[in-house]
Amino acid sequence: MTVQEIRAFNRFYTNLIGALDYSRHLHTPYTLTEARVLYELAHAAGGGLDAADLRTALSVDAGQLSRMLAAFEERGLVTRAPSPRDARRQRVEPTSDGREAARLLEDRSREAVASMVGGLAPGDRARLTQAMRTVRDVLGAAAAAEAPPGPRVRLREPRPGDLGWVVQRNAEVYAEEYGWNAEYETLVARIVAGGHERAWIAELDGERAGCVFCVRDDAPGTARLRLLLVDPAARGHGIGRRLVEACVAHARAAGHRELVLWTNDVLVSARRIYEAAGFELVGEKPHRSFGRDLVGQDWRLVL
Numbered sequence: 001m002t003v004q005e006i007r008a009f010n011r012f013y014t015n016l017i018g019a020l021d022y023s024r025h026l027h028t029p030y031t032l033t034e035a036r037v038l039y040e041l042a043h044a045a046g047g048g049l050d051a052a053d054l055r056t057a058l059s060v061d062a063g064q065l066s067r068m069l070a071a072f073e074e075r076g077l078v079t080r081a082p083s084p085r086d087a088r089r090q091r092v093e094p095t096s097d098g099r100e101a102a103r104l105l106e107d108r109s110r111e112a113v114a115s116m117v118g119g120l121a122p123g124d125r126a127r128l129t130q131a132m133r134t135v136r137d138v139l140g141a142a143a144a145a146e147a148p149p150g151p152r153v154r155l156r157e158p159r160p161g162d163l164g165w166v167v168q169r170n171a172e173v174y175a176e177e178y179g180w181n182a183e184y185e186t187l188v189a190r191i192v193a194g195g196h197e198r199a200w201i202a203e204l205d206g207e208r209a210g211c212v213f214c215v216r217d218d219a220p221g222t223a224r225l226r227l228l229l230v231d232p233a234a235r236g237h238g239i240g241r242r243l244v245e246a247c248v249a250h251a252r253a254a255g256h257r258e259l260v261l262w263t264n265d266v267l268v269s270a271r272r273i274y275e276a277a278g279f280e281l282v283g284e285k286p287h288r289s290f291g292r293d294l295v296g297q298d299w300r301l302v303l
Contacts, residue, residue: 028105033060034068035105041078041094042102047249048093050083077101084245084277093249153209153237155200155246162201163192166211170229177232178266180290187290191215191226198250202230202239209234212243214250214259221257223250228261228270240273248277252303259303265295274299 030038036058041049049057055065069092072078077098083089094102117125158166171185191213202210210230217224225247230240251259261279263270283298 028108030101030105033058033064034072037065037068037072038077038094038098038102038105041092042099047246047253048091050086051080051090051092054092072098084241084248096253152203152205153239153242154203155242156203158199158201158211162208162211165208166201166227166229167192169208169211169231170227173229173232174290178290178292180292184290188227196226197223197254198247200243200246202234202243204234204237204239207234209237210239210243212247214247217260219260221255223254223256223259225251225259225261228273235269240270241276244273244277248301248303256303259301261299263297263299265297271297277301 028035037054037060040054040057051065051069054060055062058065060068069078069080073080075097076095079093079095081091081093083091117128120128167185167189170188171182174180174184194215196213196215199213200211201208208231210228212228213226215224215226216222225244228240228243230243248259259279261274263274265271265284279299279301281297282300285296287294287296289296
């Protein structure tokens with residue numbers, strides 16, 4: 001009986017929301033699968049996704065996704081290029097037209113749902129909401145129990161308390177690993193207090209695990225990547241790469257011509273991430289800072 005009831009509900013709800021004829025239902029030229037692809041690309045934290053990750057996330061056939069992305073590219077909705085983390089993979093990023101298409105789809109979906117429930121009595125709306133929440137909770141818990149265990153990484157905007165954590169954790173990590181003194185903590189605090197275009201906090205399984213800031217540089221058309229940090233306990237999960245990709249994607253979308261950064265030659269792991277993202281070393285200079293003799297490096301990425 002349970003199987004029959006679920007199948008009956010699926011048929012009823014699919015017809016109700018117009019999933020079988022999505023384009024006509026929302027008056028758009030996109031199928032439901034195409035709309036899901038546009039949505040995922042428009043809401044990706046790093047400004048885009050590798051095609052393989054997109055295929056896995058949506059369980060879409062590789063051939064179908066390839067044809068879909070080719071059509072999107074021809075219509076100016078996406079761009080495709082080798083992935084900065086692996087040239088054998090394809091990176092897909094939405095254009096401004098692609099983001100606008102995703103926004104339009106989201107607006108029309110929201111309007112369709114509002115129209116569907118608009119005539120319900122308040123009590124019925126509450127019952128409906130609770131019933132849907134129960135479905136998600138029960139089936140979501142079952143799916144989670146069957147899923148293979150693994151860490152979950154996500155990037156988000158800073159919240160109250162995060163900026164203080166950025167200053168403290170930077171100071172602690174660089175003191176422990178490189179012996180840098182309080183001069184570095186002062187520099188980090190000044191950068192954080194100076195304002196930024198965008199900042200990202202990385203989380204690993206819900207705990208703060210890293211950060212990066214994008215600030216406007218003095219040079220016209222230039223943005224600067226600052227304060228890239230991955231907590232030692234969270235390394236090995238690609239967090240640094242994702243933070244840098246997010247910063248690069250923002251700088252490009254904001255119309256900057258280049259993204260620059262300053263680092264030191266002792267930060268070997270960070271330099272590998274910058275090189276993989278396409279940055280080029282443009283200058284080096286010895287200096288005495290943070291209680292140590294260091295070699296500063298200037299890196300640049302043409303966007």
